[in-house]
Amino acid sequence: MAAKIFGKSSEEKRVLEPSEWVDSILLDAKNSRASDVHFDPYTTKFYVRFRTDGALYVVSEQPLGAYQAVVSRLKVIAQLDITEKRKPQDGRGQLSHPDLKASLEFRVSTLPTIFGEAVVVRFVNQQDALFDSFESMGMSPQDAEVVRDTIHKRYGLVLVAGPGGSGKTTTLYTAINQIRAPEKSIITLEDPVEFQLEFVRHAQIKPDVGFTYAEGMKAVLRQDPDVVFIGEVRDNETAEIAVRAALSGRLVFSNIATSDSVGTIARFLELGIPRSFLSSTLSLTISKRLLRKNCDNCSKPYAPSEKLLKLAGLKSAEGANFLKGAGCEKCDLKGYRERIPIFELFVVDAEIANLITEGATTKEILEVARSHGMKTLREAGIALAAGGATTLEEAVYTTPA
Numbered sequence: 001m002a003a004k005i006f007g008k009s010s011e012e013k014r015v016l017e018p019s020e021w022v023d024s025i026l027l028d029a030k031n032s033r034a035s036d037v038h039f040d041p042y043t044t045k046f047y048v049r050f051r052t053d054g055a056l057y058v059v060s061e062q063p064l065g066a067y068q069a070v071v072s073r074l075k076v077i078a079q080l081d082i083t084e085k086r087k088p089q090d091g092r093g094q095l096s097h098p099d100l101k102a103s104l105e106f107r108v109s110t111l112p113t114i115f116g117e118a119v120v121v122r123f124v125n126q127q128d129a130l131f132d133s134f135e136s137m138g139m140s141p142q143d144a145e146v147v148r149d150t151i152h153k154r155y156g157l158v159l160v161a162g163p164g165g166s167g168k169t170t171t172l173y174t175a176i177n178q179i180r181a182p183e184k185s186i187i188t189l190e191d192p193v194e195f196q197l198e199f200v201r202h203a204q205i206k207p208d209v210g211f212t213y214a215e216g217m218k219a220v221l222r223q224d225p226d227v228v229f230i231g232e233v234r235d236n237e238t239a240e241i242a243v244r245a246a247l248s249g250r251l252v253f254s255n256i257a258t259s260d261s262v263g264t265i266a267r268f269l270e271l272g273i274p275r276s277f278l279s280s281t282l283s284l285t286i287s288k289r290l291l292r293k294n295c296d297n298c299s300k301p302y303a304p305s306e307k308l309l310k311l312a313g314l315k316s317a318e319g320a321n322f323l324k325g326a327g328c329e330k331c332d333l334k335g336y337r338e339r340i341p342i343f344e345l346f347v348v349d350a351e352i353a354n355l356i357t358e359g360a361t362t363k364e365i366l367e368v369a370r371s372h373g374m375k376t377l378r379e380a381g382i383a384l385a386a387g388g389a390t391t392l393e394e395a396v397y398t399t400p401a
Contacts, residue, residue: 018069026095030104035123041067041116053292053339071117078108086112092192131174138341146345151175156283157246161258166288168255169194188229189216217241230254239271246281259400261285261346262366279356287344289377291390291398292336298328304392311396312382320386340389342380
């Protein structure tokens with residue numbers, strides 16, 4: 001199988017064995033700051049794409065005849081069944097190499113498609129991903145103080161909302177890292193377990209043997225926990241157990257799939273949680289996005305269109321320092337390099353808890369939360385764009401209206 005050794009000149013090519021080729025792709029992905037690697041089969045060829053700074057880019061195109069050997073290598077690394085091609089599989093693996101200071105850890109997910117199994121590799125780097133403080137992960141000191149005040153309470157429900165890859169689990173683990181101690185009983189239920197921390201008991205969900213989130217929570221509550229971290233609230237049973245755990249005096253952390261922080265209320269109501277239970281337990285929802293950051297080497301002033309300014313709720317560009325990357329060698333001609341987080345904190349105080357109980361609409365609750373000082377994701381993104389950290393397009397099209 002012929003493969004280009006990325007990072008060298010286009011003339012430097014050599015023939016690699018499938019296993020060596022896969023290893024070189026994974027190493028190059030890590031060196032390119034990619035978070036994920038996609039292997040996509042089609043009729044006569046397959047593509048390799050890197051997700052860098054949130055966007056996918058094609059980095060290699062190979063003949064389909066070589067693809068099965070590539071998939072087998074990835075399955076072997078992740079300890080998956082190489083003979084099973086009809087069902088999706090998930091696993092975890094690592095790669096050691098002289099060029100790496102530590103083993104490269106990643107998750108592997110397979111999905112049967114009409115052309116073969118599509119494979120996605122997601123890197124897991126505990127040292128890079130786990131932060132010592134909320135400020136070090138990009139949160140403002142004011143917001144960080146709000147979160148710290150909440151997570152040091154003895155009970156309540158703390159949620160993080162956002163799309164995949166936005167750092168939800170990292171945010172929650174940063175919170176757990178702040179409160180873990182020998183005198184606290186902390187248990188996590190995950191699929192898969194992302195990190196390992198001292199004085200934290202980690203449990204791996206295994207649906208194939210009946211160990212689901214719901215069954216796991218029942219067992220966890222018999223283990224005398226002070227703090228429980230549920231990988232994700234997915235269904236009625238999990239939501240109900242999470243809320244009841246918070247009602248019984250535990251601090252519960254979890255991820256939830258909603259577009260913004262206030263939307264978590266509607267989601268829990270859809271899952272059948274009574275308003276009175278939710279208002280008594282929900283303490284804080286953090287909504288998070290990662291915006292592509294302007295390349296600091298090629299960014300130049302630009303004037304956003306009138307349409308874009310209108311979408312952003314701005315009358316003009318006056319007083320703003322809008323910048324946009326022109327594209328250079330440092331950013332691979334993309335205009336963006338790295339990403340910057342934005343946060344939306346929805347604090348459930350006494351007034352908002354009463355509104356939830358009384359059946360107020362999401363819009364009414366949002367208006368009160370904003371009057372209490374909450375800044376929305378859209379507002380946070382526009383503030384970054386106005387300061388030149390990202391483009392107005394990125395701020396508007398990456399955040400909910």
